[in-house]
Amino acid sequence: MSNFFTLVSIENTKLWKRLSTKVMLIIMILIIIIATGIYKYYNVSHKISNTTTISGNWKQDLQQSIILQKIQLKQVKNDTNRVAKTSIGSLEKTIAEGEYRTRNNIKPESNQNVWSRSTNFATNAGYSGIIALFVIISCSALVAGEFSEGTMKMMVSRPYKRFEILTAKLIATILYGLELLATTFLLNFIMLGIFFGFNGMGNNEMLWTSSKIVYIPAALKTITVFGLNFLQVLVYVIIAFSISAISRSRSIATGFSLFLLFVGSSIIQMLAIYFSWGKYLPLGMSNFSVFVTSGTIITGTTLAYAIGLSFIYSVIFCFVGYWVFEKRDI
Amino acid sequence: MTSEVLKIENLKKVIGKRTIVSDISIELKEGEIFGFLGPNGAGKSTTIKMIVGLSKITEGNIYVGGCSVKEDFKGAMQNIGCIVENPDMYKYMSGLDNLKIFAKIYKDVDEARINEVIKIVDLERAINDKVKTYSLGMKQRLGIAQALLHSPKLLILDEPTNGLDPAGIKEMRELLRKLSSDTGLTVFVSSHILGEMQQMCDRVGIIHKGKIITIKSVEELLNMAQDDDKTILILQSDNNEKSVLLLSGINITSSLLGDGVHVETTKDRVPEIVTTLTSAGIAILGMDRQETQSLEDVFMKLTGEGK
Numbered sequence: 329m330s331n332f333f334t335l336v337s338i339e340n341t342k343l344w345k346r347l348s349t350k351v352m353l354i355i356m357i358l359i360i361i362i363a364t365g366i367y368k369y370y371n372v373s374h375k376i377s378n379t380t381t382i383s384g385n386w387k388q389d390l391q392q393s394i395i396l397q398k399i400q401l402k403q404v405k406n407d408t409n410r411v412a413k414t415s416i417g418s419l420e421k422t423i424a425e426g427e428y429r430t431r432n433n434i435k436p437e438s439n440q441n442v443w444s445r446s447t448n449f450a451t452n453a454g455y456s457g458i459i460a461l462f463v464i465i466s467c468s469a470l471v472a473g474e475f476s477e478g479t480m481k482m483m484v485s486r487p488y489k490r491f492e493i494l495t496a497k498l499i500a501t502i503l504y505g506l507e508l509l510a511t512t513f514l515l516n517f518i519m520l521g522i523f524f525g526f527n528g529m530g531n532n533e534m535l536w537t538s539s540k541i542v543y544i545p546a547a548l549k550t551i552t553v554f555g556l557n558f559l560q561v562l563v564y565v566i567i568a569f570s571i572s573a574i575s576r577s578r579s580i581a582t583g584f585s586l587f588l589l590f591v592g593s594s595i596i597q598m599l600a601i602y603f604s605w606g607k608y609l610p611l612g613m614s615n616f617s618v619f620v621t622s623g624t625i626i627t628g629t630t631l632a633y634a635i636g637l638s639f640i641y642s643v644i645f646c647f648v649g650y651w652v653f654e655k656r657d658i
Numbered sequence: 659m660t661s662e663v664l665k666i667e668n669l670k671k672v673i674g675k676r677t678i679v680s681d682i683s684i685e686l687k688e689g690e691i692f693g694f695l696g697p698n699g700a701g702k703s704t705t706i707k708m709i710v711g712l713s714k715i716t717e718g719n720i721y722v723g724g725c726s727v728k729e730d731f732k733g734a735m736q737n738i739g740c741i742v743e744n745p746d747m748y749k750y751m752s753g754l755d756n757l758k759i760f761a762k763i764y765k766d767v768d769e770a771r772i773n774e775v776i777k778i779v780d781l782e783r784a785i786n787d788k789v790k791t792y793s794l795g796m797k798q799r800l801g802i803a804q805a806l807l808h809s810p811k812l813l814i815l816d817e818p819t820n821g822l823d824p825a826g827i828k829e830m831r832e833l834l835r836k837l838s839s840d841t842g843l844t845v846f847v848s849s850h851i852l853g854e855m856q857q858m859c860d861r862v863g864i865i866h867k868g869k870i871i872t873i874k875s876v877e878e879l880l881n882m883a884q885d886d887d888k889t890i891l892i893l894q895s896d897n898n899e900k901s902v903l904l905l906s907g908i909n910i911t912s913s914l915l916g917d918g919v920h921v922e923t924t925k926d927r928v929p930e931i932v933t934t935l936t937s938a939g940i941a942i943l944g945m946d947r948q949e950t951q952s953l954e955d956v957f958m959k960l961t962g963e964g965k
Contacts, residue, residue, distance in 0.1 A: 338762050345751045478746030482804070485710035485740055486763050487732040657673075657713040 332492055339500035343470055349504065352462040356508055357515060363453050364519035371524075378524060379439045387430055394426045410602055417624035421536045428534055428541040441528025443546035446517045447553045451621055455516070456557035459508045460589055463561055464568040467501040468581035471572035481658050490654050498569055505565060509558050517550075536620050538630035549620075556616035559635065563614050564589045566642045570649030600626045610641040663688050663723055663737075663811050663844040664709070670717035671704050678704045679868040682718070686812070686846060691838050693859035693876075694848040695957065701868040702848040703743060706816050709846075710740050723811045736764075739810035741818065745801025749790040753781060753800050756789060757807065764808035771807065779803045779833070794821040798830070806837075813837070815847045819854055831858045852957055856880075866961045879956045889925070894918040894944040895935065904938055905931065918944075 343349050370376070383389065401419045404412050429436070440448075450456075471494070474480040483493055533546040568585035575581060593611045600606030600613070607613070607626050613634035618624070620631065662685045669682035679701035686692050696702050707713035709720050711731055719726055725733030747756045757775070761767040776785050779799040784792065792800065798818060805813055813834075819827045831854065837843045849855055855862055856876055863873040872879075893912075895901050898919050905912045905921060910931065912921040923931065935942060 334762055338759055341755075341759060342748060342751075345748070345755060347750065477749065478744055479748055481707075481710075481712050481742050482746060482760075484712055485735060485738065485742065487735040488763075489731065655714070657707065 335488060335492060335496040336499050339470060339496045340503060343466060343500050343504055346469060349466055356458065356511060359458060360512060360515045360519060364523060368523040382436050382438050386436060390426050390430055394423055397423050413627045414601055414625045416627050418622050421623035424536060424541050425534050439527055441531045441546050442521050442526050443550045444533060445524060446520050447550045449520060450516055451617065455512050456561055459505060459512065460561040460564050461586065462508060463501060463505040463565050464585045465582055466504055467565050467568045468572045468578045470497045470501060471569060472576055472578040472581045475576035476578055484658055491650055494573060494650060494653050501565055505561055509554060513554050536623065538619055538624065553617045553620060560614050560616050563638050563642055566645050570645040573649035573653040614638055662686060664846060665721040668718040669708060669715065669720065671708060671713065672716045677868060682870055684863055686844050688844055689838050689842040690861060691834060691845040691859045693855035693862040694846060694865065695852060695855055695862055696865035697850055700865045702865060703816055706742055706814055706848060709814060710738055710742060711735060712742060737811045738814060739805030740814035741801040741805055742816050745797045747789045747800055752788055753785045757804055760804045761807055767807050775803045775806050778806065795826040798822060811844060813843055813845045817849055818847060819849060819851065827854060834858060864957060864960055871960050882956050889947055891921040891923060892918045892946045893921055896941045901935055901940055904934055908934055
């Protein structure tokens with residue numbers, strides 16, 4: 329087993345010795361600094377206030393809008409148009425949140441806490457897409473790249489089983505992804521804190537679990553959202569990894585995975601909206617954090633279902649990748 | 659444990675319906691340099707790839723230092739250092755970083771051993787440069803360095819002289835000779851250039867169209883060529899044109915080439931040639947035997963290629 333960790337550390341060294349690995353980390357850091365900076369600049373130049381005034385009878389207002397939303401929900405549910413049904417998820421979430429708030433007498437915050445500010449900003453800025461892009465690039469370099477550079481034969485003719493070599497590569501890429509994620513999480517939090525204040529660090533927030541509301545520390549909610557985003561990244565990394573092992577072509581692996589990430593998943597999501605069988609397709613619901621931040625788009629699906637389905641597909645992808653790599657003549 | 663460092667038993671490789679190699683059996687003793695000869699596409703690389711586990715074995719088995727490649731892959735690979743096809747290293751790293759990476763794989767390879775190996779292949783000056791700046795010769799040497807790191811019993815080199823200049827080839831030859839005599843390293847080296855093998859190897863195996871044609875010592879093979887006593891003499895005289903004419907008169911074929919008249923003859927007719935020419939008043943300035951007794955001829959004869 330210690331042998332295997334050596335292999336992981338070897339793959340890790342190879343990864344970090346590549347200039348692109350360092351450059352991508354630097355790009356990530358710059359993107360976060362610039363994006364938060366622009367956000368701050370926009371807020372200052374448009375004199376957007378940090379705080380909102382909460383009226384004294386917020387409860388009555390909320391109750392009224394819940395009633396309206398319930399009517400809306402009933403209409404949508406009876407609607408035969410499948411596209412209209414996409415709002416069911418978000419309506420259910422909003423109603424549940426409103427009811428939880430009124431029932432437990434939780435007054436809305438006049439000043440958004442730093443946690444939810446950082447969650448919202450990370451989601452809007454699409455950090456997870458950038459992380460996925462970078463990890464896919466480094467994954468295909470580590471797997472398919474070694475085929476095209478001819479160094480794969482230098483690795484396979486060593487006292488290691490082939491699956492160990494491949495697994496070490498996968499772990500090294502996942503570690504890189506985690507490093508990018510941790511950097512993003514911390515830097516985003518720090519930058520927004522500096523620009524807008526570290527207020528409400530110990531606040532609690534409501535988290536929608538697709539069926540009920542749980543009231544948890546805001547920090548935990550932010551971590552959950554980042555974690556779910558990382559699971560999404562992982563799905564595409566596994567696709568890139570498998571295609572790399574099968575096609576041995578870096579460009580095919582990178583290109584195809586990115587296509588699936590940015591275009592393919594939207595197409596499959598459309599299929600899932602229009603057809604009832606669409607929800608069994610892979611990738612349509614790979615944007616896991618949507619389930620907790622705004623509610624599901626595809627009716628009848630939950631976060632657990634989406635993760636379970638993606639897990640099964642990932643296992644299949646992985647299996648095919650390993651099988652081909654194990655059998656092939658290099 | 660068998661005393662053979664490498665033992666190949668009835669090896670066969672089939673891809674689809676095509677048989678790439680079959681009935682390959684080779685045994686290598688310790689300290690031996692074995693040349694694996696054959697034209698391009700004869701199955702040299704395929705055989706080597708099966709030895710180092712890059713290619714799956716269809717039938718037969720391979721033992722390296724007593725470990726079966728099929729059953730005890732890790733054990734077998736522990737005994738092998740190799741370069742397959744090209745010495746492909748991580749180009750974005752320095753030579754030293756490359757060696758450090760490969761050194762990590764094996765337990766007993768420390769900094770001192772890395773430096774020792776760098777010294778052996780004489781790469782001290784460039785070791786901190788990126789591999790992408792290396793010449794092919796330097797890459798070959800770095801390749802040998804990584805193959806030697808863990809002091810394997812068997813060194814496998816696939817066309818190691820490819821792309822090397824004559825000086826580089828000579829260096830490589832001397833290095834391999836030295837390694838095998840100093841450390842008892844067994845070397846399995848493939849090539850399609852026969853001249854190199856002649857000077858480098860103890861034994862040679864010739865493979866053609868996926869089958870081993872013969873395995874013999876270099877001497878034995880050279881003797882095979884000498885059985886045939888037809889030789890070509892290179893004759894220089896003060897009138898080469900007239901010589902050709904005269905020789906055709908006594909039924910000896912000759913042709914006028916750049917370095918003199920090439921005369922095709924047997925030993926017993928040489929005195930006759932001399933008398934014929936001198937009696938016609940031609941001064942013979944020199945007569946040399948063209949060096950044809952090489953593996954080249956044996957190879958051509960055995961494979962039935964050429965004439």
